[in-house]
Amino acid sequence: MTNKKRIEAHDIVIVGGGPVGLAAAVEFSNLGIKTILLETSDSFSDGSRAICWSQRTLEIMDRSGAATKMLEKGVTWNQGRVYLKHHEIYNFDLQMETDLKMPAFINLQQYYVEEFLESHLRGKKLTDIRRLNEVDDISITENKTALLSVITPNEKYEINAKYVIAADGVNSFLRKRLGLETKGKKFEEKFLITDIHVKEPYPMERRFWFDPIFHKGQSALLHVQPDNILRIDLQLGVNADPKIESNPTRVQSRIQKMLGENIDFDIQWISVYSFSCKRMDRFVHEPVFFVGDAAHVVSPFGARGGNGGIQDIDNLVWKLASVLKGLAPKSLLKSYDLERVPAADENILNSSRSTDFMTPKNEASKEFREAVFLLSKNMPFARKLVNSGRLSSPHSYHNSFLNSKDDPAFIGKGPIPGSASLDAVLGLKSTEVWLLDYLGREFCCLVFVNDSILSSKRFEEFRKFVKTLNPQMNLVMVSRAIISKNMRATVLVDKSGKCFNKWSAIPGSVYLIRPDQHIATRWKNYPELENLEQAFKKALGHCEGK
Structure with a gap:
C-alpha cells in the first residue's frame, strides 16, 4: 500500500524569506490574514546584500510595527558627498525638513532586517515560517488556484493556495517554471x-x-x-x-x-x-503575484531594489486582504500591475541613466560627462546632472483607475491623487505626534477643521456617514488651533501651520487615503456625501475604468 502525498490548503502562500517576503507576511498579519512562508535556506542571508533602506520603506515598516529595531540598529544618514578625483564636487542633504518622523535613509545589513522581521512575525503568530521547504514545482488548477509541490529534508508534500506571493528573488524558480521571463x-x-x-x-x-x-x-x-x-x-x-x-x-x-x-x-x-535592468511584462499571473527582484531588477546604485520590493508588497497586500475578506471585487487586484509596473519602469529608467553616466559608452556621452564635471565646480545647476545614483523615492500612482478626479481648486498644489501621504509633526495635548501614525492601515478621511466646522450640522452628518462605510474608515482631523468644543474624537493640532501648507489645505479640505497611505482623491471643501461614497468605491476597485 503506497502512502498518499499530504495536501494542504491555504489562502496565502509566500515563497521566499528575504526582506520582501517577510515584510509581506508582516503586512498580512497586521490585517489578520494567516500565511505560510516557504524558504529554501535554514538561515538568514549570507553577506549584507541590500543595506540602504529609504524613508518610504521605514514609513511602511513603521506602520506595520517593525521599524523600531531597524532604527535602533541602523546607521542613519541624510548627507552625501560626490568627488571628482580627490576634489569634492558637491554635497547634499536629503532631509532638509525637520518635521518628519523617519530619516531619509538608514544603512542596515539585510541579515539584520530579516532577523527583525522574523522576530516580529513570531510575536504575531499568524505566519507559519517553514525553512528548508523548497518549492520544486507549481501548476495552475482548473479552479485558478496554485498547486505547489514542496520538498523538505524529511518529506514531500503539496499546498493548494488561493494566492501565491512570488518573492523568490532574481533567479525566481516560480517565474521560470511558469515559462515567464524578464526583459x-x-x-x-x-x-x-x-x-x-x-x-x-x-x-x-x-x-x-x-x-x-x-x-x-x-x-x-x-x-x-x-x-x-x-x-x-x-x-x-x-x-x-x-x-x-x-x-x-x-x-x-x-x-x-x-x-x-x-x-x-x-x-x-x-x-x-x-x-x-529588467522586468516582467506584467507582475500578475493569477493566482501568482510577483514582487521584488522576482518581478524586476535594477542596478544597486540608488537603492531601488529592496526598497522597490517593499513598496510592491505595500501596494499588493491590502488589496489581496480586501478581496479575501469579501470587501472588494477581484478587479481590485488588476491595479497591482497598473500601479507597480510603471513604478518599476521609473526605477529602471533612473538606474539605467545612473549607470550610463558612470560608464559612458560613446564619445558624446563622455564629452557630456566632462562638460557636467567642468560646469559643476562653479554652477550649482550642473551639480544636479552629476549622476552617482538617483536615490529611491516613492512612486506616485497618478494614472491609477483607483483614483478619482482631482479637485481643480487645489491648482496642482499639495499631494495629488496617487501620491504618498506627507508626514508632519502635530500636537496632541502636550505631546508631539506624527500624522502618518494616525492615518493608520485602513482607509482614512483626513479632514482639516476649525471650531466653526466642527460645530456645524454638515460636519456631524459627514462624520456619521463616514462611520457607515464598509470597510471601516478612519477619520483623522487636523486643526490650526486647540479646539474649544468638547469633541468625542481626536483632533490633532498644527500650531506651526506646516501641515496645512504641505497639504495645501484650508478648513474644510478633505483627503481620501488608501490603506497604503496613497491618496485616492481630495476636495478643497467638503464633498457631497454621494461623491465621497463613489470615490471610496472606486478606490476599492468597484468602478474599474470609470
Whole structure:
C-alpha cells in the first residue's frame, strides 16, 4: 500500500524569506490574514546584500510595527558627498525638513532586517515560517488556484493556495517554471563589492568618487553600516576577471589604497558582479503575484531594489486582504500591475541613466560627462546632472483607475491623487505626534477643521456617514488651533501651520487615503456625501475604468 502525498490548503502562500517576503507576511498579519512562508535556506542571508533602506520603506515598516529595531540598529544618514578625483564636487542633504518622523535613509545589513522581521512575525503568530521547504514545482488548477509541490529534508508534500506571493528573488524558480521571463538590458560592466570591518568609526554619510586617485579611470562608492562595517563598491571594467578580482590579497591591496596605509581593516565578504535592468511584462499571473527582484531588477546604485520590493508588497497586500475578506471585487487586484509596473519602469529608467553616466559608452556621452564635471565646480545647476545614483523615492500612482478626479481648486498644489501621504509633526495635548501614525492601515478621511466646522450640522452628518462605510474608515482631523468644543474624537493640532501648507489645505479640505497611505482623491471643501461614497468605491476597485 503506497502512502498518499499530504495536501494542504491555504489562502496565502509566500515563497521566499528575504526582506520582501517577510515584510509581506508582516503586512498580512497586521490585517489578520494567516500565511505560510516557504524558504529554501535554514538561515538568514549570507553577506549584507541590500543595506540602504529609504524613508518610504521605514514609513511602511513603521506602520506595520517593525521599524523600531531597524532604527535602533541602523546607521542613519541624510548627507552625501560626490568627488571628482580627490576634489569634492558637491554635497547634499536629503532631509532638509525637520518635521518628519523617519530619516531619509538608514544603512542596515539585510541579515539584520530579516532577523527583525522574523522576530516580529513570531510575536504575531499568524505566519507559519517553514525553512528548508523548497518549492520544486507549481501548476495552475482548473479552479485558478496554485498547486505547489514542496520538498523538505524529511518529506514531500503539496499546498493548494488561493494566492501565491512570488518573492523568490532574481533567479525566481516560480517565474521560470511558469515559462515567464524578464526583459530589458544587461550591463557588461563588472563591479567589486566588499564589506570590511574597521576599528575606527566613519562619518555617517554616503561617498561617491568619479576617477579617484586610488582607482584611476573608474568609480567608487562607500557606505557606512552598523558594527563598524563599510560597504565598498569599485568599478572594474568590462574585461575584469571575477576570479582574479575576488582574490582576497588583491582586494586587500585595492581597499588599502582607498582608505590609506594607516587604516586597519578585516575583509568580511567579497563578490564580483554585473547587473541588469529588467522586468516582467506584467507582475500578475493569477493566482501568482510577483514582487521584488522576482518581478524586476535594477542596478544597486540608488537603492531601488529592496526598497522597490517593499513598496510592491505595500501596494499588493491590502488589496489581496480586501478581496479575501469579501470587501472588494477581484478587479481590485488588476491595479497591482497598473500601479507597480510603471513604478518599476521609473526605477529602471533612473538606474539605467545612473549607470550610463558612470560608464559612458560613446564619445558624446563622455564629452557630456566632462562638460557636467567642468560646469559643476562653479554652477550649482550642473551639480544636479552629476549622476552617482538617483536615490529611491516613492512612486506616485497618478494614472491609477483607483483614483478619482482631482479637485481643480487645489491648482496642482499639495499631494495629488496617487501620491504618498506627507508626514508632519502635530500636537496632541502636550505631546508631539506624527500624522502618518494616525492615518493608520485602513482607509482614512483626513479632514482639516476649525471650531466653526466642527460645530456645524454638515460636519456631524459627514462624520456619521463616514462611520457607515464598509470597510471601516478612519477619520483623522487636523486643526490650526486647540479646539474649544468638547469633541468625542481626536483632533490633532498644527500650531506651526506646516501641515496645512504641505497639504495645501484650508478648513474644510478633505483627503481620501488608501490603506497604503496613497491618496485616492481630495476636495478643497467638503464633498457631497454621494461623491465621497463613489470615490471610496472606486478606490476599492468597484468602478474599474470609470
